[in-house]
Amino acid sequence: MIYFIGAGPGAPDLISLRGAKLLSQADVCIYAGSLVNPELLDLCPPHCQIYNSATMTLEEVVERMQEAADQDALCVRLHTGDPSLYGAIREQIDQLKAQGIPFAVCPGISSFSAAAAALGVEYTLPEVSQSLIISRIAGRTPVPEKESLNLLAQHQTSLVIFLSAGHIDRVQAELLAGGYPPETPAVLAYKVSWPEEKTFACTVATLTETAAREGIENFALILVGNFLAHDYARSKLYDPDFATSFRQVVAPSSFEQGSSRPGPNFFEQGSSRPCPSFFEASPSIAPQVSIISFSEQGQFLANQIVSWVEGHGAIAQAQRCPEGGLQAWTAEHFAQSSALIYVGATGIAVRAISPYLHSKTLDPAVLAVDETGQFVVPLVSGHLGGANQLAEELAAVLEAMAVVTTATDRRQLWAVDNWTRAHGYHILNPEDIKRVSSQILAGKAVKIYSDFPIKGNLPLCLTETKDLSEADIYASWKHTGGPAGAFGLPASACPCAPAKEGRSQPPMKPHCLRILVPSVVVGVGCQKGVPAALVSQAIEQAIDRVDCNSLALCGLASIDLKAQEAGILEANEFWNLPYVTFTAAQLKNVPGDFHHSDFVEKITGVDNVAERAAVLAANQGQLIQPRLVGEGVTVALALKKVALAF
Numbered sequence: 001m002i003y004f005i006g007a008g009p010g011a012p013d014l015i016s017l018r019g020a021k022l023l024s025q026a027d028v029c030i031y032a033g034s035l036v037n038p039e040l041l042d043l044c045p046p047h048c049q050i051y052n053s054a055t056m057t058l059e060e061v062v063e064r065m066q067e068a069a070d071q072d073a074l075c076v077r078l079h080t081g082d083p084s085l086y087g088a089i090r091e092q093i094d095q096l097k098a099q100g101i102p103f104a105v106c107p108g109i110s111s112f113s114a115a116a117a118a119l120g121v122e123y124t125l126p127e128v129s130q131s132l133i134i135s136r137i138a139g140r141t142p143v144p145e146k147e148s149l150n151l152l153a154q155h156q157t158s159l160v161i162f163l164s165a166g167h168i169d170r171v172q173a174e175l176l177a178g179g180y181p182p183e184t185p186a187v188l189a190y191k192v193s194w195p196e197e198k199t200f201a202c203t204v205a206t207l208t209e210t211a212a213r214e215g216i217e218n219f220a221l222i223l224v225g226n227f228l229a230h231d232y233a234r235s236k237l238y239d240p241d242f243a244t245s246f247r248q249v250v251a252p253s254s255f256e257q258g259s260s261r262p263g264p265n266f267f268e269q270g271s272s273r274p275c276p277s278f279f280e281a282s283p284s285i286a287p288q289v290s291i292i293s294f295s296e297q298g299q300f301l302a303n304q305i306v307s308w309v310e311g312h313g314a315i316a317q318a319q320r321c322p323e324g325g326l327q328a329w330t331a332e333h334f335a336q337s338s339a340l341i342y343v344g345a346t347g348i349a350v351r352a353i354s355p356y357l358h359s360k361t362l363d364p365a366v367l368a369v370d371e372t373g374q375f376v377v378p379l380v381s382g383h384l385g386g387a388n389q390l391a392e393e394l395a396a397v398l399e400a401m402a403v404v405t406t407a408t409d410r411r412q413l414w415a416v417d418n419w420t421r422a423h424g425y426h427i428l429n430p431e432d433i434k435r436v437s438s439q440i441l442a443g444k445a446v447k448i449y450s451d452f453p454i455k456g457n458l459p460l461c462l463t464e465t466k467d468l469s470e471a472d473i474y475a476s477w478k479h480t481g482g483p484a485g486a487f488g489l490p491a492s493a494c495p496c497a498p499a500k501e502g503r504s505q506p507p508m509k510p511h512c513l514r515i516l517v518p519s520v521v522v523g524v525g526c527q528k529g530v531p532a533a534l535v536s537q538a539i540e541q542a543i544d545r546v547d548c549n550s551l552a553l554c555g556l557a558s559i560d561l562k563a564q565e566a567g568i569l570e571a572n573e574f575w576n577l578p579y580v581t582f583t584a585a586q587l588k589n590v591p592g593d594f595h596h597s598d599f600v601e602k603i604t605g606v607d608n609v610a611e612r613a614a615v616l617a618a619n620q621g622q623l624i625q626p627r628l629v630g631e632g633v634t635v636a637l638a639l640k641k642v643a644l645a646f
Contacts, residue, residue, distance in 0.1 A: 001074055001102050001104070002068070002101060003074070003104050003105075004079060004087075004089050004092075004104070004106065005076055005108065006079055006081060006109065007019070007037065007081070008080075009080075009109055009111040009113070009114035010080075010193040010194040010197075012039040014109050014193055016106060016108060016109075019106045020043055023043040023044055023078070024044070026045070026076040027049070027068065027075065028050075028051070028067075028073055028074070028075040029041065029044050030064055030065070031053065031076075031078035032078065032080050035081075036078055036079070037194070040078065053077075058092065061077075077089075080111075082107050082109065084107070085110055085162070086136070100560075111189075112132075112134060112221060115192045117193075118193070118197060118199060119189070119228075122227065123158040123225075125226075126234065126235050128226050128229075128232045129158040129226065130157075131155070131157040132158045133155065133160070135152055135161060136162045136163045137161065137163075137167050137174065139166075139167060149171060149175060152178065153178025153180050156179065156180065156225075156226075160222070162221060165216055165218050168207055168222070171222060172204060172205070172208050182204055182205035184225065185201070185202075185226065186228070187200065187222075187223040188207070188210060188216050189221045190219060190220040191219050191220070192221070278365070288315040288337045289305075289341065290336075290341070291306065291340075292320075292326070292342055293320055293344065295344075295371055297372070301343055301371060301398075302341075305343075305369075327355075330356065334363075338385075338386075339366070339367065339390055340367070342369070344368065344370070345370070353380065359430070363381045364381060365385040365386050367391055367394070374400050374401065375400055376394050376400050377391065377402075378390070378402070378403075378404060383417035384420075388402075388418075416433060416437065416513065416515075420515060423645055424518060425515050425518070426518070427513065428549075428551075429513060432513045435472075435513070436472055445462070446463070446472045447462075448464055448471060448472065449467070449474050450464070451477065452644045454646065455646065456646040458646055459646065468508055469508065469509055471509055473513045474514055475517055476516065476517070477520050477548060477639065478546075479549040516552050517642060519640045520543075520552045520553050520640070521555040521621065521639075522557070522575075522577070522635060522636075522637060523557050523558065523612070523637070524557070524562075524568060524609075524633065524636075525600070525604075525609030525610045525613070526562065526568065526633045526634065532566070532567045532573075534633050535567050535571035536571045537633075538628065538635040542637050546637060548624075550575075554577070554640065555577055555580065555617050557579070557582070558579075558609060559584060559587060559604055559609045560581040561581075582612075584606040587609065587616065588612075590612045592612075592615055594607070594612055594623075595627050608627065609634070610634045611623055611638075614637060615638045618638035618639065619640055621640040622639045622641075624639045
């Protein structure tokens with residue numbers, strides 16, 4: 001196994017704990033001798049073979065890695081700072097991939113972080129700069145023309161320049177040509193975190209003079225920007241007049257224009273996790289937010305919202321509504337988007353979406369924002385779709401009021417659909433959410449039965465029961481569910497369908513809310529070239545045998561020889577599970593009693609793939625379905641050690 005490790009900016013105690021541990025176990029260490037502190041090599045064990053890559057070519061480095069991999073040795077590639085910045089690791093990784101050599105990357109502390117720490121500064125100051133550009137000047141390594149310093153300087157943002165101290169005169173000329181005022185603060189940070197660390201404050205106009213006077217020719221970062229000055233605005237994060245999901249403010253006697261509103265309390269006594277960000281709780285694919293406006297002022301606000309959404313890594317688009325084009329726009333985006341935002345009157349939005357409303361589990365989040373940006377109103381899918389949370393977050397950015405009308409939110413009560421969304425659980429029968437919410441609003445206790453241990457304190461409105469027949473909420477991984485010994489339906493069947501002949505339904509309370517917790521890992525082994533249909537069929541048979549609901553599946557695992565197996569990858573386009581593979585050595589080390597196959601061991605190097613891969617991917621979980629052999633496919637299921645989280 002090859003580990004790329006960030007050594008940090010220089011000080012030997014600024015390597016990560018993970019990096020230090022791997023270094024202490026290394027059989028081979030290839031370190032970047034030009035900048036890595038040699039004291040870090042003292043962490044290597046006595047038998048470790050150490051190579052200085054400063055004297056080596058890429059081919060020679062990869063050759064050493066190949067030799068280590070052939071010997072099943074642990075090889076550390078020790079880079080300075082964080083390897084993702086000017087580390088030249090991509091070309092090494094591509095060669096490892098081409099040769100089928102497994103690798104992993106352990107991040108490190110970059111020197112730009114160490115420089116800020118040494119100076120006691122923050123790159124992102126309110127109303128000064130909210131962006132940091134990291135770049136370098138062109139030298140023997142070219143820089144794309146569109147990334148030249150004089151073009152980047154036009155942004156007037158915080159700037160850190162690497163690998164350019166030897167060209168300080170050109171750096172100064174390009175920064176001035178790009179628009180930085182001559183008096184803009186700057187710092188030369190030499191060997192930050194090393195014993196020789198020095199920092200020299202100057203301005204853009206005196207960079208060359210300062211470097212010459214202090215003898216700085218290399219090993220120095222150049223920091224530029226008004227973040228180095230003294231003026232900035234106070235952060236909203238800790239402003240006593242600014243409400244967040246974690247902190248409320250005292251409500252004013254009346255809401256005046258621009259005043260902060262008390263934020264909703266997403267906790268209740270005994271609950272330890274707030275509702276996550278709208279963007280964090282969305283599916284693995286990037287959420288798509290579609291925005292429409294109806295005036296010039298509205299479009300300006302819509303464009304601001306687009307920038308904010310894209311800042312969260314989501315997809316956003318804004319459009320000014322053409323004459324008579326509202327229904328066509330709504331029809332096009334309603335089924336495709338995670339959220340729709342109408343910058344205009346709520347009545348316009350309500351009339352536009354009414355023909356397309358289906359259910360709270362399928363409808364996207366829908367918000368209306370007035371064109372002055374004072375009110376954000378969630379209209380549809382407040383909890384499951386995340387509209388309430390999106391409204392709160394958008395209102396915080398706009399310094400607006402989120403007009404949330406959901407009863408449990410207004411009364412600061414625990415909401416089951418908020419909770420399931422926060423933890424990635426699934427609700428099988430969402431039509432019964434209202435029954436649970438009604439009980440909570442009426443002050444009645446709600447009983448929960450769980451096939452998993454419960455972690456944390458239950459909200460005040462919940463009590464745990466050991467009798468499934470009296471439970472209002474049932475959390476499980478099973479299809480029909482019930483205590484051990486109950487039998488169920490195939491995962492492809494409707495959850496409300498009658499039980500198969502000869503199979504008993506568990507004694508479950510009518511309208512019990514069914515919560516499925518993703519907790520079952522599928523291990524799979526197969527012959528080369530097996531069709532995807534046979535892989536899917538084997539998975540279906542396995543989950544049917546143990547009464548596992550397909551929504552409870554949380555991962556797919558195999559041996560690294562099958563990392564690119566077309567049949568598995570194509571089948572997983574349907575199952576859409578995270579797919580992880582392990583080396584034969586990793587699978588061999590999994591403790592447990594597994595079926596042994598001489599044939600499989602001869603082909604793969606390990607006696608069993610499906611069972612071992614399932615258990616390992618489930619973090620040494622319980623094997624609930626031993627290997628099930630199909631036509632060219634073997635499948636096993638393992639249950640992760642999951643606790644129901646509150």
